[in-house]
Amino acid sequence: MSQRRRTRGAKPSMKPAEPVRLTTPLSEDQARSLRAGTRVLISGTAYTARDAAHKRMTELLAGGGALPFDISGAVIYYAGPTPARPGKPVGAIGPTTSSRMDRYVAPLLAAGLRGMIGKGERSDEVRQGLSRHGAVYFAATGGAGALLARHIVAAEVVAWPELGAEAVRRIELRDFPALVACDSAGGDVYGQGREAWVQD
């Protein structure tokens, strides 16, 4: 019944560090400087895409086509919002399960993708891709779609409107709260967090 508390797990008595402010697009150096477990506030442009849009994007890249937005230094948010009420840029917009997008990530990283926002663990392949290309994976709180919506100041569909909630949207983030979940140095907050708190 003893609890394994490794040095990498956050100590309960520790006061949370001030979040790091980031503005997109991200440079490779910026991405490489971030470490798993760091809270961040992200501002600037990002793009929403989930399952259906990822399938189309990777098909475009495989066929030598151009993506519907400039992916160099870009951050993709795995999210499909609820419809916007009049006067609001977007509806509730929390992260969806990232692992469903794992299979599509390699060609996007190769094309210049620098950051992803989602929820949940990533595959070994994705984490190795972060190291190879100098990119970062952020976790936002799953199920906090109303709170996160208040950090989106503009939104516009830029591709595949027929996909509805799954269309690609250009969104403007303002102090969007997230956590560096997987970094380019192999840090993984999910693996480390669980290991720190599991009780045998």
Added chain:
Amino acid sequence: MREISAAEVSSAVERLASKSAYHLGVDELSALTRALGEEKSELGRGVLEELVKNAAIAAEGEYPICQDTGLAVVFVDWGQDAHLSGGSLQEAVDEGVRRAQKKAYLRASVLGGPLTRKNTGDNTPAIVHLRLVPGDRVRIVVAAKGGGSENMSRLEMLNPGAGADGLVEFVVRAVREAGANPCPPIVVGVGAGGNFERVAELAKRALLRPLGSANPDPELAALERRMLEAVNRTGVGPGGLGGTVTALAVHLEAAPCHIASFPAAVNIDCHAHRHGEAEL
């Protein structure tokens, strides 16, 4: 014979689906607040604080609790002395779901089929579970079920001799493998017994009980407590970031089964545990 119109059913479903997308139940809210007091990990408490704030923002009525406003799962206990007039039950329920999607700005999250993957555009059809019961009253429960947690649910035909230990091990494995994906802290519905299709429904119905209520059978209630302790030792924690509160509750429902079988099912619900209930 008492007449109940399809329009009454549609209105009830619309009202329940709209309200539950924006307002967490008091049982769920108090469970989140209690979890915030119990969670030992700082990252975990950060997630719980965001969820409590999120619920308050959603209750203002501008944004639903979660962007995945779910597949509408509608449980109808229809009193056999009442007659439904003016349309079929499925159509009546779907009309309520359709109106809630439009008027309450819910997400259209339903596809016409798993292979065609074309969105129906209005969140229909709903999944309807109908039981015929004595009397002339009709009880309708609308549960909004998110895809992320539903995807992490499991069904297994255990060895008949697996016993309580085998059931606990199966539940813990499902929660551990689900990790961060179903948006912990989760609510775990467990079905044991019945047969292949019955056990899945038992697990889902277990989620409908008031959050944290105990099974009336003391042995099953003890097993629920044991399973809750076991899943909270996995270390998954809020948001899957590591911590001591992985589940808010485990609800177990059991049913008779075949001598050769021990069907078991785990239906996971996210912390946005959205239900609404009405009686006609």
